[in-house]
Amino acid sequence: MEIVARCPKCDAGLPVSAADAPPAIKCGRCGREMPLSVSDDLRADRSVDRCPVCSGAEFYIRKDFDPKVGVTVVIIGALISASFYWFGRDLVAYSILGGAALIDLVVYGRLKDVTVCYRCHTEFRGAYTRSAGAFDLHTADVLEQEYERRIGRR
Ligand SMILES: [Zn+2]
Numbered sequence: 001m002e003i004v005a006r007c008p009k010c011d012a013g014l015p016v017s018a019a020d021a022p023p024a025i026k027c028g029r030c031g032r033e034m035p036l037s038v039s040d041d042l043r044a045d046r047s048v049d050r051c052p053v054c055s056g057a058e059f060y061i062r063k064d065f066d067p068k069v070g071v072t073v074v075i076i077g078a079l080i081s082a083s084f085y086w087f088g089r090d091l092v093a094y095s096i097l098g099g100a101a102l103i104d105l106v107v108y109g110r111l112k113d114v115t116v117c118y119r120c121h122t123e124f125r126g127a128y129t130r131s132a133g134a135f136d137l138h139t140a141d142v143l144e145q146e147y148e149r150r151i152g153r154r
């Protein structure tokens, strides 16, 4: 399992391999030391049971989505279809626009789920069984505030 730990001080993403994670890592941007307590289930890529950064047990699932990719496809599609439209070929223009939207859907559907820690936003990628629920704004509000108070950001 691949873990991307979030530095509590500067929010930098720090990639760590769970299987041979060290007991502590140092942030490459701000130099802060972060202790990691990686559970056995995390090391074995079985499940995400406890966050190695904040010890929280509340997680949510989101699509591992890079918004830039989707937007680029739509923009390129729109540009091509606009040029056809300019030359009076409306039908071709519309079908290209539709095609671009379709490609977007396919890309989105193929995305894998990534588990994210509500408190510290550490991300977990791997073959483990997904057990967390969808993102809940209320839970996020409560847990993020609790965590930020704990690390002294509020
Ligand atoms: Zn940092």
Ligand SMILES: [Zn+2]
Residues within 6 Å of the ligand: 051, 052, 053, 054, 055, 056, 117, 118, 119, 120, 121, 122
């Ligand atoms: Zn966490």
